Amino acid sequence: EDQVTQSPEALRLQEGESSSLNCSYTVSGLRGLFWYRQDPGKGPEFLFTLYSAGEEKEKERLKATLTKKESFLHITAPKPEDSATYLCAVQAGAGGSYIPTFGRGTSLIVHP
Protein backbone atom coordinates (compact mmCIF):
# COMPACT_ATOMS: atom_id res chain seq x y z
CA GLU A 1 0.00 0.00 0.00
CA ASP A 2 1.63 3.19 -1.23
CA GLN A 3 1.77 6.00 1.27
CA VAL A 4 3.10 8.43 -1.30
CA THR A 5 1.69 8.66 -4.82
CA GLN A 6 3.05 11.00 -7.46
CA SER A 7 1.25 12.00 -10.62
CA PRO A 8 1.60 12.13 -13.48
CA GLU A 9 4.31 9.50 -13.97
CA ALA A 10 5.62 11.47 -16.93
CA LEU A 11 5.02 14.97 -18.21
CA ARG A 12 6.13 16.61 -21.43
CA LEU A 13 5.99 20.39 -21.66
CA GLN A 14 6.99 23.00 -24.16
CA GLU A 15 9.42 25.61 -22.94
CA GLY A 16 7.43 28.29 -21.16
CA GLU A 17 4.39 26.06 -20.58
CA SER A 18 3.68 26.16 -16.84
CA SER A 19 2.30 23.11 -15.05
CA SER A 20 2.08 21.33 -11.71
CA LEU A 21 3.23 18.00 -10.34
CA ASN A 22 1.23 16.28 -7.62
CA CYS A 23 2.26 14.29 -4.57
CA SER A 24 -0.55 12.80 -2.50
CA TYR A 25 0.12 11.10 0.82
CA THR A 26 -1.83 9.01 3.30
CA VAL A 27 0.42 9.10 6.34
CA SER A 28 -0.77 10.43 9.67
CA GLY A 29 1.25 12.81 11.77
CA LEU A 30 3.27 14.35 8.95
CA ARG A 31 6.65 15.57 10.14
CA GLY A 32 7.83 16.85 6.80
CA LEU A 33 7.30 16.56 3.06
CA PHE A 34 10.32 16.82 0.81
CA TRP A 35 10.84 17.57 -2.86
CA TYR A 36 13.97 16.50 -4.69
CA ARG A 37 15.17 16.75 -8.24
CA GLN A 38 17.01 13.76 -9.68
CA ASP A 39 18.93 13.78 -12.94
CA PRO A 40 19.65 10.43 -14.66
CA GLY A 41 22.38 8.48 -12.90
CA LYS A 42 22.75 11.10 -10.16
CA GLY A 43 21.73 11.45 -6.55
CA PRO A 44 18.60 13.34 -5.54
CA GLU A 45 19.12 17.08 -5.16
CA PHE A 46 17.30 18.65 -2.22
CA LEU A 47 14.77 21.33 -3.18
CA PHE A 48 12.29 21.96 -0.35
CA THR A 49 10.94 20.78 2.98
CA LEU A 50 7.34 21.63 3.88
CA TYR A 51 6.04 21.07 7.38
CA SER A 52 2.41 22.15 7.66
CA ALA A 53 -0.68 22.70 5.54
CA GLY A 54 -0.73 26.10 3.92
CA GLU A 55 3.02 26.40 3.72
CA GLU A 56 4.64 27.48 0.46
CA LYS A 57 8.26 27.67 -0.65
CA GLU A 58 9.83 29.00 -3.82
CA LYS A 59 13.09 28.56 -5.64
CA GLU A 60 13.60 30.12 -9.04
CA ARG A 61 10.85 28.71 -11.30
CA LEU A 62 9.66 26.19 -8.69
CA LYS A 63 7.03 26.69 -6.04
CA ALA A 64 5.96 23.97 -3.62
CA THR A 65 2.68 24.03 -1.70
CA LEU A 66 1.22 21.72 0.94
CA THR A 67 -2.28 20.73 2.02
CA LYS A 68 -3.36 18.07 4.51
CA LYS A 69 -3.49 15.44 1.79
CA GLU A 70 -1.16 16.51 -0.99
CA SER A 71 1.60 18.74 -2.20
CA PHE A 72 2.04 20.44 -5.54
CA LEU A 73 5.23 21.44 -7.25
CA HIS A 74 4.40 24.27 -9.61
CA ILE A 75 6.82 24.94 -12.44
CA THR A 76 6.46 28.37 -13.98
CA ALA A 77 7.74 28.98 -17.52
CA PRO A 78 9.98 25.90 -17.50
CA LYS A 79 13.19 25.68 -19.45
CA PRO A 80 14.82 22.58 -20.98
CA GLU A 81 17.28 22.48 -18.09
CA ASP A 82 14.35 21.80 -15.74
CA SER A 83 14.04 18.37 -17.34
CA ALA A 84 14.56 15.77 -14.60
CA THR A 85 12.68 13.38 -12.36
CA TYR A 86 11.06 15.12 -9.40
CA LEU A 87 10.74 13.05 -6.25
CA CYS A 88 8.48 13.56 -3.29
CA ALA A 89 9.11 11.98 0.12
CA VAL A 90 7.27 12.14 3.43
CA GLN A 91 8.26 11.61 7.02
CA ALA A 92 5.47 10.44 9.29
CA GLY A 93 5.71 11.04 13.00
CA ALA A 94 4.40 7.67 14.17
CA GLY A 95 6.65 6.18 16.83
CA GLY A 96 9.19 8.95 16.61
CA SER A 97 10.55 7.69 13.30
CA TYR A 98 12.24 9.98 10.82
CA ILE A 99 12.39 7.40 8.05
CA PRO A 100 11.25 8.99 4.78
CA THR A 101 9.02 7.22 2.28
CA PHE A 102 9.63 8.19 -1.32
CA GLY A 103 7.24 8.29 -4.23
CA ARG A 104 8.09 6.89 -7.64
CA GLY A 105 8.66 10.34 -9.07
CA THR A 106 7.43 12.36 -12.02
CA SER A 107 9.66 12.40 -15.08
CA LEU A 108 9.56 15.87 -16.61
CA ILE A 109 10.78 16.65 -20.11
CA VAL A 110 10.75 20.24 -21.30
CA HIS A 111 11.12 20.69 -25.03
CA PRO A 112 12.75 23.83 -26.45
Added chain:
Amino acid sequence: EPEVTQTPSHQVTQMGQEVILRCVPISNHLYFYWYRQILGQKVEFLVSFYNNEISEKSEIFDDQFSVERPDGSNFTLKIRSTKLEDSAMYFCARGLSHYEQYFGPGTRLTVT
Protein backbone atom coordinates in the same frame (compact mmCIF):
# COMPACT_ATOMS: atom_id res chain seq x y z
CA GLU B 1 26.32 23.90 -1.92
CA PRO B 2 27.02 21.05 0.49
CA GLU B 3 28.87 18.15 -1.07
CA VAL B 4 29.23 14.46 -0.49
CA THR B 5 31.65 12.28 -2.41
CA GLN B 6 31.23 8.56 -2.80
CA THR B 7 33.69 5.90 -3.89
CA PRO B 8 33.77 3.91 -5.98
CA SER B 9 31.41 5.27 -8.59
CA HIS B 10 30.84 1.75 -9.91
CA GLN B 11 31.53 -1.56 -8.21
CA VAL B 12 31.16 -4.93 -9.84
CA THR B 13 31.29 -7.95 -7.57
CA GLN B 14 30.44 -11.60 -7.64
CA MET B 15 27.58 -13.04 -5.66
CA GLY B 16 28.69 -13.99 -2.18
CA GLN B 17 31.50 -11.45 -2.01
CA GLU B 18 31.73 -8.60 0.50
CA VAL B 19 31.73 -4.98 -0.66
CA ILE B 20 32.47 -1.74 1.14
CA LEU B 21 31.01 1.48 -0.16
CA ARG B 22 32.53 4.74 1.06
CA CYS B 23 31.18 8.20 1.64
CA VAL B 24 33.17 11.31 2.50
CA PRO B 25 31.00 14.15 3.78
CA ILE B 26 32.66 17.50 3.21
CA SER B 27 31.51 19.35 6.28
CA ASN B 28 30.62 18.78 9.91
CA HIS B 29 27.07 17.64 9.41
CA LEU B 30 25.84 15.41 12.19
CA TYR B 31 23.46 13.05 10.45
CA PHE B 32 24.43 10.48 7.86
CA TYR B 33 22.25 8.17 5.85
CA TRP B 34 22.42 5.37 3.34
CA TYR B 35 19.74 4.83 0.74
CA ARG B 36 19.45 2.51 -2.21
CA GLN B 37 17.60 2.76 -5.50
CA ILE B 38 17.09 -0.33 -7.58
CA LEU B 39 16.98 0.54 -11.28
CA GLY B 40 13.61 2.05 -12.12
CA GLN B 41 12.37 1.81 -8.53
CA LYS B 42 11.83 4.16 -5.61
CA VAL B 43 14.57 5.49 -3.40
CA GLU B 44 14.57 3.36 -0.22
CA PHE B 45 15.93 4.29 3.20
CA LEU B 46 18.45 1.87 4.67
CA VAL B 47 19.92 3.43 7.81
CA SER B 48 20.58 6.68 9.62
CA PHE B 49 23.65 7.33 11.73
CA TYR B 50 24.07 9.99 14.38
CA ASN B 51 26.81 10.57 16.90
CA ASN B 52 28.61 7.45 15.74
CA GLU B 53 25.61 5.22 16.32
CA ILE B 54 22.79 3.84 14.23
CA SER B 55 19.68 5.87 15.04
CA GLU B 56 17.21 4.11 12.74
CA LYS B 57 17.25 1.29 10.24
CA SER B 58 14.71 -0.12 7.82
CA GLU B 59 13.64 -3.71 7.31
CA ILE B 60 16.00 -3.87 4.36
CA PHE B 61 18.98 -3.23 6.64
CA ASP B 62 19.37 -6.77 7.96
CA ASP B 63 22.41 -8.61 9.31
CA GLN B 64 23.94 -8.53 5.84
CA PHE B 65 24.55 -4.80 6.20
CA SER B 66 26.67 -2.75 8.58
CA VAL B 67 27.79 0.88 8.81
CA GLU B 68 30.63 2.62 10.56
CA ARG B 69 32.82 5.73 10.61
CA PRO B 70 36.21 4.05 10.95
CA ASP B 71 38.32 7.22 11.09
CA GLY B 72 35.76 9.82 12.15
CA SER B 73 35.50 11.10 8.59
CA ASN B 74 34.69 8.39 6.09
CA PHE B 75 31.30 6.76 6.44
CA THR B 76 31.09 3.22 5.11
CA LEU B 77 28.39 0.73 4.19
CA LYS B 78 29.46 -2.89 4.21
CA ILE B 79 27.43 -5.55 2.49
CA ARG B 80 28.42 -9.07 3.41
CA SER B 81 27.79 -11.98 1.05
CA THR B 82 26.19 -9.96 -1.73
CA LYS B 83 23.14 -11.25 -3.58
CA LEU B 84 21.96 -10.54 -7.10
CA GLU B 85 19.10 -8.44 -5.69
CA ASP B 86 21.60 -6.13 -4.00
CA SER B 87 22.37 -4.64 -7.41
CA ALA B 88 21.33 -0.99 -7.14
CA MET B 89 22.53 2.58 -6.77
CA TYR B 90 23.58 3.26 -3.20
CA PHE B 91 23.42 6.86 -2.03
CA CYS B 92 25.02 8.39 0.99
CA ALA B 93 23.38 11.52 2.37
CA ARG B 94 24.14 13.92 5.15
CA GLY B 95 22.42 16.73 6.94
CA LEU B 96 22.38 19.07 9.90
CA SER B 97 18.94 17.68 10.69
CA HIS B 98 16.54 15.03 9.47
CA TYR B 99 14.68 17.70 7.52
CA GLU B 100 17.30 18.70 4.98
CA GLN B 101 19.43 15.95 3.49
CA TYR B 102 22.07 16.26 0.81
CA PHE B 103 22.76 13.24 -1.31
CA GLY B 104 25.98 12.10 -2.87
CA PRO B 105 26.36 11.05 -6.51
CA GLY B 106 25.95 7.38 -5.64
CA THR B 107 27.77 4.11 -6.16
CA ARG B 108 26.38 1.75 -8.75
CA LEU B 109 26.72 -1.80 -7.39
CA THR B 110 26.43 -4.63 -9.86
CA VAL B 111 26.35 -8.16 -8.46
CA THR B 112 26.95 -10.90 -11.00
